Amino acid sequence: MVFASLIFLYVFLPLNLLSYFALRRPSHRNALLIAFSLAFYAWGEPIWIALLIGSAAVDYAHGRIIEATRGRGIWPKLALGSSLVINLGLLGLFKYGAFVGGALDDLLSTSLAVPKFALPIGISFYTFQTISYVVDVYRGELPAQRSFFKFLLFVSLFHQLVAGPIVRYAHIAHEIDNRQHTLADASAGVTRFCVGLFKKVCIANVAGALVLQTMARDPGQLSVAEGWFGLVMFSLQIYFDFSGYSDMAIGLGLIFGFHYHENFDHPYVARSASEFWRRWHISLGTFFRDYVYIPLGGNRHRPYRNLLIVWALTGLWHGASWNFVLWGLYFGVLIVLERLVLQRLLTALPAAIGHVYLLFAVVVGWALFYFEDLDRLHAFMRLLFGASEQPGYDPALGSMVQANALWLVLALLLCVPLAPIMIRARAMTSRWRAGSDFVGGVTLAAFNLGLLLVATAMLVGRTYNPFLYFRF
Amino acid sequence: MASKSGKLSESTRPGREFQILNLAVFSVTLVSLGGLLVFEFAHRSDSLEIATEENRALAVFPKLTWTGWVEGRFTLGVDEWIADHFPARAQFMAGHFWLEQRRGFRAEQEVTLYAVAIDTDADLEPLDGDLEALDGELVLDDFEFEDEFDGDLELDEGSADETETTRSEGILVSDGRAMQLFAGGPKGSRHYAAAINGYAEALRGKLAIYVLILPTAQTFYLPESYTGRIRHEPPNIAATYAMLDPTVKSIDVVGALSAHTDEYIYFRTDHHWTGLGAYYAYAEFSRSAGFDPIALESMEKRVIEPFRGSLYSYTRDEKLRGRPDQVEYWLPPVAAQVERLTSTGKRTAYAEGALLREQSNGYGVFLGGDHPLLVARTANQSGRRALLVKNSYGNPFAVYLVSHFDEVVIVDYRKFDASLLELIEDHQITDLIFINGAITANAKTHIARLAKIMKGPKRKRGAQKPAP
Numbered sequence: 001m002v003f004a005s006l007i008f009l010y011v012f013l014p015l016n017l018l019s020y021f022a023l024r025r026p027s028h029r030n031a032l033l034i035a036f037s038l039a040f041y042a043w044g045e046p047i048w049i050a051l052l053i054g055s056a057a058v059d060y061a062h063g064r065i066i067e068a069t070r071g072r073g074i075w076p077k078l079a080l081g082s083s084l085v086i087n088l089g090l091l092g093l094f095k096y097g098a099f100v101g102g103a104l105d106d107l108l109s110t111s112l113a114v115p116k117f118a119l120p121i122g123i124s125f126y127t128f129q130t131i132s133y134v135v136d137v138y139r140g141e142l143p144a145q146r147s148f149f150k151f152l153l154f155v156s157l158f159h160q161l162v163a164g165p166i167v168r169y170a171h172i173a174h175e176i177d178n179r180q181h182t183l184a185d186a187s188a189g190v191t192r193f194c195v196g197l198f199k200k201v202c203i204a205n206v207a208g209a210l211v212l213q214t215m216a217r218d219p220g221q222l223s224v225a226e227g228w229f230g231l232v233m234f235s236l237q238i239y240f241d242f243s244g245y246s247d248m249a250i251g252l253g254l255i256f257g258f259h260y261h262e263n264f265d266h267p268y269v270a271r272s273a274s275e276f277w278r279r280w281h282i283s284l285g286t287f288f289r290d291y292v293y294i295p296l297g298g299n300r301h302r303p304y305r306n307l308l309i310v311w312a313l314t315g316l317w318h319g320a321s322w323n324f325v326l327w328g329l330y331f332g333v334l335i336v337l338e339r340l341v342l343q344r345l346l347t348a349l350p351a352a353i354g355h356v357y358l359l360f361a362v363v364v365g366w367a368l369f370y371f372e373d374l375d376r377l378h379a380f381m382r383l384l385f386g387a388s389e390q391p392g393y394d395p396a397l398g399s400m401v402q403a404n405a406l407w408l409v410l411a412l413l414l415c416v417p418l419a420p421i422m423i424r425a426r427a428m429t430s431r432w433r434a435g436s437d438f439v440g441g442v443t444l445a446a447f448n449l450g451l452l453l454v455a456t457a458m459l460v461g462r463t464y465n466p467f468l469y470f471r472f
Numbered sequence: 473m474a475s476k477s478g479k480l481s482e483s484t485r486p487g488r489e490f491q492i493l494n495l496a497v498f499s500v501t502l503v504s505l506g507g508l509l510v511f512e513f514a515h516r517s518d519s520l521e522i523a524t525e526e527n528r529a530l531a532v533f534p535k536l537t538w539t540g541w542v543e544g545r546f547t548l549g550v551d552e553w554i555a556d557h558f559p560a561r562a563q564f565m566a567g568h569f570w571l572e573q574r575r576g577f578r579a580e581q582e583v584t585l586y587a588v589a590i591d592t593d594a595d596l597e598p599l600d601g602d603l604e605a606l607d608g609e610l611v612l613d614d615f616e617f618e619d620e621f622d623g624d625l626e627l628d629e630g631s632a633d634e635t636e637t638t639r640s641e642g643i644l645v646s647d648g649r650a651m652q653l654f655a656g657g658p659k660g661s662r663h664y665a666a667a668i669n670g671y672a673e674a675l676r677g678k679l680a681i682y683v684l685i686l687p688t689a690q691t692f693y694l695p696e697s698y699t700g701r702i703r704h705e706p707p708n709i710a711a712t713y714a715m716l717d718p719t720v721k722s723i724d725v726v727g728a729l730s731a732h733t734d735e736y737i738y739f740r741t742d743h744h745w746t747g748l749g750a751y752y753a754y755a756e757f758s759r760s761a762g763f764d765p766i767a768l769e770s771m772e773k774r775v776i777e778p779f780r781g782s783l784y785s786y787t788r789d790e791k792l793r794g795r796p797d798q799v800e801y802w803l804p805p806v807a808a809q810v811e812r813l814t815s816t817g818k819r820t821a822y823a824e825g826a827l828l829r830e831q832s833n834g835y836g837v838f839l840g841g842d843h844p845l846l847v848a849r850t851a852n853q854s855g856r857r858a859l860l861v862k863n864s865y866g867n868p869f870a871v872y873l874v875s876h877f878d879e880v881v882i883v884d885y886r887k888f889d890a891s892l893l894e895l896i897e898d899h900q901i902t903d904l905i906f907i908n909g910a911i912t913a914n915a916k917t918h919i920a921r922l923a924k925i926m927k928g929p930k931r932k933r934g935a936q937k938p939a940p
Contacts, residue, residue: 006551007554010509011509013506014506018503100628183492187494190498191494276701437487444494445498448497449501458568458571460565461568
């Protein structure tokens with residue numbers, strides 16, 4: 001199931017809210033959340049739910065073993081190794097099996113019959129969550145969870161199960177047993193959820209439709225300007241899709257008393273690639289920092305090698321294809337360059353130059369991300385940089401931009417941190433406007449209702465499926 | 473960097489009563505719309521319901537089976553059911569279209585491209601509010617394309633071209649007129665010609681064969697700024713004609729229509745041509761078939777209005793809404809007895825057909841929609857009997873033919889499921905006419921279908937006609 005669907009919004013979520021808050025005891029509420037989470041997963045992935053539960057069982061057991069054998073020679077290390085082999089093995093089998101097989105075939109001119117599986121939804125996220133748990137237990141930073149069901153709740157919690165953020169066990173361990181449900185949190189959660197839903201349905205989906213009309217087409221039919229426009233639309237789509245999903249997850253967490261860490265912090269206002277990655281998919285960046293970069297030696301021991309390893313893996317995490325590796329390494333190289341020279345230069349120059357540099361670098365990077373077919377990527381790059389025979393501009397783009405102008409302004413505005421600006425403005429005006437609390441409070445509820453209904457209209461509208469007598 | 477969420481400072485946090493308000497509004501909306509949905513579910517019926525605006529049957533709640541669940545069909549079916557039965561669906565839909573039209577600005581002479589890939593092989597037909605027809609056809613007509621394709625057509629040269637030939641590139645709206653964009657290519661031409669040549673080969677010397685491929689509105693009304701950006705139909709049609717067997721008579725529909733582009737030959741809101749457009753093609757055909765076309769003025773003209781067609785349904789473009797079409801039709805001067813038969817040639821329970829179903833609210837007036845097999849008998853004594861192999865484009869064209877032939881057999885090749893060669897023999901056909909729009913004359917499944925029904929399904933042939 002996905003959040004941005006009618007069945008989630010109007011069947012799953014109300015049932016879950018009603019039954020959850022009808023129960024009083026925390027253990028009952030936890031059991032209910034597990035049941036709903038498994039149903040959520042099984043709705044779209046009826047078979048691989050066994051893998052999810054199995055994976056949780058393996059890591060639960062390894063956590064217990066590590067704790068039970070702590071201080072007894074090699075056992076904890078063996079248990080950690082075994083957990084990593086199983087987790088990465090499953091990820092490798094399901095996500096990278098065909099890719100590695102294909103690469104080996106190319107290299108050795110063999111034809112290995114590597115089985116190809118449909119990727120179980122969310123495996124990249126929950127595998128990393130359980131790895132972080134086992135490593136943290138091994139490092140002695142956490143006590144192992146004694147209850148399998150509580151551990152299963154952590155792994156399967158539907159808020160973040162299928163698209164992150166990658167929640168660390170340490171962040172919610174306390175809240176599994178002792179959640180505070182406050183009105184303030186729940187209200188903030190509702191707001192956050194509605195904003196995320198709007199970002200996904202009204203910005204990302206619309207941008208996605210524009211991508212299909214431009215970037216997704218044959219580069220031989222596009223003008224240079226259409227290529228760039230399409231790429232910018234993809235940059236908007238991927239940001240609003242992903243961050244909207246994180247917003248919804250964080251909002252749902254708040255409603256149910258969980259406080260997940262932020263996953264996005266307006267990445268497009270960054271002024272360097274390093275800063276971008278401190279603002280983009282933060283839970284993934286910190287995972288690689290804590291579990292790969294620092295163990296490899298971090299800044300102390302061969303930092304540039306470590307950076308490139310981390311970035312190649314970051315790229316690969318996004319998908320089993322060479323273009324993702326390329327995309328990761330592209331950022332790795334940029335970050336290395338920034339550390340060596342660029343950063344000093346950028347700090348000396350006006351801020352605007354940093355913004356322009358970063359936006360250009362990121363947007364071009366999204367082309368690497370988009371095209372899994374390297375030939376198409378090549379053709380598209382030639383188009384972007386004027387190495388093709390295509391015209392620079394076509395009037396059709398003008399009317400497309402014009403027809404989406406208001407939406408475009410909204411989408412670009414939402415890329416910058418508006419909320420803090422608005423809150424500051426409100427704090428200023430409220431000093432001399434009597435009754436602004438009332439206005440503000442009512443406005444907030446109406447605003448959220450508006451977002452919800454607009455998103456619903458767009459979801460219903462997408463299902464508009466007129467039968468066109470198109471069978472001639 | 474990573475901070476805990478939901479920590480608003482004290483000064484910006486709404487007061488307790490407003491937090492309650494916020495929560496209440498949100499939950500009440502979810503629960504009430506969800507509740508209405510559950511109510512709808514509890515009162516669902518298993519019979520077919522029709523969405524009149526969208527001209528199709530609403531989704532029926534799926535049956536829960538283990539394989540249906542595992543393969544995702546059940547969940548997909550539930551999603552479709554919810555989409556079709558969502559409370560206040562019409563209002564939400566209207567809201568959606570209102571918002572869509574306000575994403576930006578549109579100039580008066582604006583060209584809007586609805587870049588939707590339209591599957592020309594969608595497997596439903598317009599319902600036109602006709603429940604009887606629905607029961608009879610929607611359920612009966614299942615297409616089977618699995619059968620191997622006879623003859624020497626190589627349709628599987630690769631899949632790259634498939635999407636090009638079976639889909640239109642989108643809908644373009646300009647100056648209050650919507651048109652579909654053509655996406656055919658040389659491969660479509662080759663295959664279509666090969667399919668027709670198969671008939672020419674099998675029927676050599678037995679009857680006259682005519683082919684009409686008609687362009688869509690884009691050929692005559694495309695805004696200039698788009699001429700360099702699309703594929704053009706006339707060269708494609710000409711290429712197809714050039715590859716036809718020399719005994720096949722190709723009718724220059726493009727030429728016949730291009731003299732009348734300032735007349736009402738295409739709908740603005742529908743993908744079909746009008747009765748008038750079909751008339752000019754019929755006039756051109758008549759010259760080739762050797763008789764004088766009936767003068768338009770000598771027939772009684774009637775009009776159905778307003779008519780908002782398929783392209784309006786799809787785009788909901790406000791400019792189209794503001795200028796609905798009208799459907800003009802002319803009563804033929806000759807009376808005809810029309811019989812409706814099933815796809816295998818058997819008479820149906822409601823056997824009576826009509827050349828014109830005047831209670832229709834649109835294009836369905838012509839032949840009363842698409843039927844597998846219609847036989848129109850007249851009192852003419854020409855000694856000629858026509859078989860028209862058509863899709864919906866052929867419907868208005870068919871009406872004109874009864875003035876000249878003793879019998880007009882009309883086959884919708886998409887629905888007919890027997891052998892055309894046998895049909896030709898049974899009815900002693902003298903004139904075989906194929907009519908297609910350029911888009912379907914390039915569509916793989918349509919061409920495959922045309923080729924397949926020449927001899928009909930293998931199983932039936934074996935059963936009906938034991939080998940001598």
